[in-house]
Amino acid sequence: MxxxxxxxxxxxxxxxxxxxxxxxxxxxxxxxxxxxxxxxxxxxxxxxxxxxxxxTRRSRHDPLLRLDHGAPLLSIDSSPPPALLAPLLAGGWLEPWSGELAQLDREGRLIAGATDPLTRGDLYRGKGGMDQxxxxxxxxxxxxxxxxxxxxxxxxxxxxxxxxxxxxxxxxxxxxxxxxxxxxxxxxxxxxxxxxxxxxxxxxxxxxxxxxxxxxxxxxxxxxxGASPRHALLLLIPSAAAEQWRLLPFRLLSFEEAAQKRWGLSRVLIQPLADGRCAVVAHSTAELAPLPGLIPAAEGQQALIEELRSALAAVLKPWITTLDLENAEPQLMRWGAAFPExxxxxxxxxxxxxxxxxxxxxxxxxxxxxxxxxxxxxxxxxxxxxxxxxxxxxxx
Ligand SMILES: Cc1cc2nc3c(=O)[nH]c(=O)nc-3n(C[C@H](O)[C@H](O)[C@H](O)COP(=O)(O)OP(=O)(O)OC[C@H]3O[C@@H](n4cnc5c(N)ncnc54)[C@H](O)[C@@H]3O)c2cc1C
The missing domain is CATH 3.50.50.60 (FAD/NAD(P)-binding domain)
Structure with missing residues (x-):
C-alpha cells in the first residue's frame, strides 16, 4: 500500500x-x-x-412538497432512551408521532393490536419531515x-x-x-x-x-x-382528489405477513401536505424488489409501478372505491439495502x-x-x- x-x-x-x-x-x-x-x-x-x-424528498420548485420516502418514524423500544433523544425533542427537531396506525390482514381487514416491529415502543417523527x-x-x-x-x-x-x-x-x-x-x-x-x-x-x-x-x-x-431491499412507490395526489386520502382511518398501514405475501406491499404511508395535496408512499416487500439488472430498467420499472399501483387500489377499495392516480406523478425509488439482516x-x-x-x-x-x-x-x-x-x- x-x-x-x-x-x-x-x-x-x-x-x-x-x-x-x-x-x-x-x-x-x-x-x-x-x-x-x-x-x-x-x-x-x-x-x-x-x-x-x-x-425527506423536497423540491426547490415546490417549497411545500415534503415526502418521507425512507423511514417515516423513529421507534424507541428499549430503555434508557438514547441520550440525544431529549435534546432533539427539546430543540423541536422531533415530535411524538400522532398519526393513526393500523394493520391489515390477508383478507384485507384492519386488525387491532399492532404487531409491526417498526411501530413498537415510543414513536416519534421529524417535525416537518424525517430529515429534521x-x-x-x-x-x-x-x-x-x-x-x-x-x-x-x-x-x-x-x-x-x-x-x-x-x-x-x-x-x-x-x-x-x-x-x-x-x-x-x-x-x-x-x-x-x-x-x-x-x-x-x-x-x-x-x-x-x-x-x-x-x-x-x-x-x-x-x-x-445481509440486506433486505424495498421499492417505494411515491405518489403526489392533487388537492382536488386528496380529500378521500385524508379521510382514511390510518396514516400508517402495516401489512401482516400473509397480507404482504398476497399484495407485495409492506406498508402504506399517508402524508398530508400543508396546501391540501397528499403525498403517499407504498413500500413493497423484499420479494418485489429483486436485484437491479434482472429486468430491463425502464420497462421493469413501469411494470413494477403498475403492479404496486394495482395492489394499492385493491387494498384501499373499502375506503376509496375508484382510485384515480391519473395526475399523481408516480415515481419508483429503490432501496437496495433498506434493512440489514x-x-x-x-x-x-x-x-x-x-x-x-x-x-x-x-x-x-x-x-x-x-x-x-x-x-x-x-x-x-x-x-x-x-x-x-x-x-x-x-x-x-
Ligand atoms: C423504506 C424504508 C423504511 C424504513 N422504515 C423504518 C421505520 O419505520 N422505522 C425505523 O426505525 N427504521 C426504518 N427504516 C430503517 C432506517 O431508515 C435505518 O435503520 C436508518 O435510517 C439507518 O441509518 P444509518 O445512519 O445507519 O444508515 P444510512 O441512513 O444508510 O446512512 C449512511 C449514509 O452513508 C452514505 N454513504 C455510504 N457510503 C458512502 C461513501 N462511500 N461515500 C459517501 N457517502 C456514503 C449514504 O449515502 C448514507 O446517507 C426504514 C428504511 C427504509 C429504506
Whole structure:
C-alpha cells in the first residue's frame, strides 16, 4: 500500500472524518461534540444532504412538497432512551408521532393490536419531515462540523502518520483525518461490486497491508451482513382528489405477513401536505424488489409501478372505491439495502484503535438493530468508545 503524506496526530485535538451523514454518522458527531471532542470533524456524504435512509424528498420548485420516502418514524423500544433523544425533542427537531396506525390482514381487514416491529415502543417523527432528525443532530453538534455533500468516497489511503486520506473516483484527495469512521457498509461489503461495479470493497483491499486483526474481524463481520431491499412507490395526489386520502382511518398501514405475501406491499404511508395535496408512499416487500439488472430498467420499472399501483387500489377499495392516480406523478425509488439482516457487527468490533477506524450504523448489533433507534444508539456508543480509546488525555 502506498502511504500518503499527512499531518502528524495532535493527541489533544485529533481530527475525524466520518463517511456517511445518515442518523448514525450525525449522531456520532453530535455526541462527540457534546462529550467534549475538540478536534475538527468532517462528514462526507454521497447524497444531496444529510439523512440517508431517514431522508425527506423536497423540491426547490415546490417549497411545500415534503415526502418521507425512507423511514417515516423513529421507534424507541428499549430503555434508557438514547441520550440525544431529549435534546432533539427539546430543540423541536422531533415530535411524538400522532398519526393513526393500523394493520391489515390477508383478507384485507384492519386488525387491532399492532404487531409491526417498526411501530413498537415510543414513536416519534421529524417535525416537518424525517430529515429534521439529522438536521437536529448536526445542530446539536454545534459549529465546526463540516458537512460535505455530493461527495462519494471511492478510495481510502493510509497517511505516513497513521491517519487517513479520502479519495474520489479519480483518486483525487477529498479530505483527510487522524481517525476514520464508516457509518455505512458500502466501502467494506461485497455489495459494492454488484451495485457499482467496483473491483473490490475499498477497505477490504487494504486489510493485508494494515495487519490489524481487530479490523480484519470487523470487516469479515460486516461483509457477512445481509440486506433486505424495498421499492417505494411515491405518489403526489392533487388537492382536488386528496380529500378521500385524508379521510382514511390510518396514516400508517402495516401489512401482516400473509397480507404482504398476497399484495407485495409492506406498508402504506399517508402524508398530508400543508396546501391540501397528499403525498403517499407504498413500500413493497423484499420479494418485489429483486436485484437491479434482472429486468430491463425502464420497462421493469413501469411494470413494477403498475403492479404496486394495482395492489394499492385493491387494498384501499373499502375506503376509496375508484382510485384515480391519473395526475399523481408516480415515481419508483429503490432501496437496495433498506434493512440489514442479523446478527450485525458486535459492539466490541465497532472500534479498531490500531488502524484508527470505527464503524457505526443500524448494522451494529444491539438494541434497535436495523432501525433508526439502532443507528442513533450506535453513533452514541462509538462516540464513547472513541473518547475512551484516546485515554486520559482525551477531552472530558
Ligand atoms: C423504506 C424504508 C423504511 C424504513 N422504515 C423504518 C421505520 O419505520 N422505522 C425505523 O426505525 N427504521 C426504518 N427504516 C430503517 C432506517 O431508515 C435505518 O435503520 C436508518 O435510517 C439507518 O441509518 P444509518 O445512519 O445507519 O444508515 P444510512 O441512513 O444508510 O446512512 C449512511 C449514509 O452513508 C452514505 N454513504 C455510504 N457510503 C458512502 C461513501 N462511500 N461515500 C459517501 N457517502 C456514503 C449514504 O449515502 C448514507 O446517507 C426504514 C428504511 C427504509 C429504506
Amino acid at each position: 502506498e502511504l500518503k503524506p499527512g499531518p502528524p496526530l495532535d493527541p489533544a485535538a485529533p481530527s475525524l472524518a466520518v463517511i456517511g451523514a445518515g442518523v448514525a454518522g450525525c449522531a456520532l458527531t453530535a455526541r462527540l461534540r457534546r462529550l467534549g471532542w475538540r478536534g475538527p470533524i468532517s462528514l462526507w456524504e454521497s447524497g444531496r444532504g444529510a439523512g440517508g435512509r431517514a431522508s 432528525l439529522c438536521r437536529g443532530l448536526l445542530e446539536l453538534g454545534g459549529a465546526g462540523i463540516e458537512l460535505n455533500v455530493n461527495s462519494l468516497v471511492r478510495h481510502l489511503a493510509r497517511t505516513t502518520h497513521g491517519g487517513w486520506e479520502l479519495q474520489d473516483e479519480r483518486q483525487q484527495r477529498l479530505g483527510g483525518a487522524d481517525w476514520l469512521v464508516l457509518s455505512g457498509t458500502l466501502l467494506v461489503h461485497p455489495r459494492c461490486q454488484a451495485l457499482l461495479g467496483w473491483s473490490e470493497p475499498p477497505l477490504q483491499a487494504l486489510l493485508s497491508s494494515l495487519t490489524d486483526p481487530q479490523l480484519e474481524r470487523a470487516a469479515a463481520a460486516i461483509a457477512a451482513i 442479523g446478527p450485525g457487527l458486535a459492539s466490541d468490533l465497532m472500534l479498531c484503535p490500531q488502524s484508527r477506524v470505527g464503524f457505526c450504523g443500524d448494522f451494529c448489533s444491539g438494541a434497535g438493530f436495523a432501525r433508526v433507534e439502532g443507528a442513533l444508539r450506535s453513533g452514541e456508543l462509538l462516540a464513547e468508545q472513541l473518547l475512551a480509546a484516546l485515554g486520559p488525555g482525551a477531552p472530558a
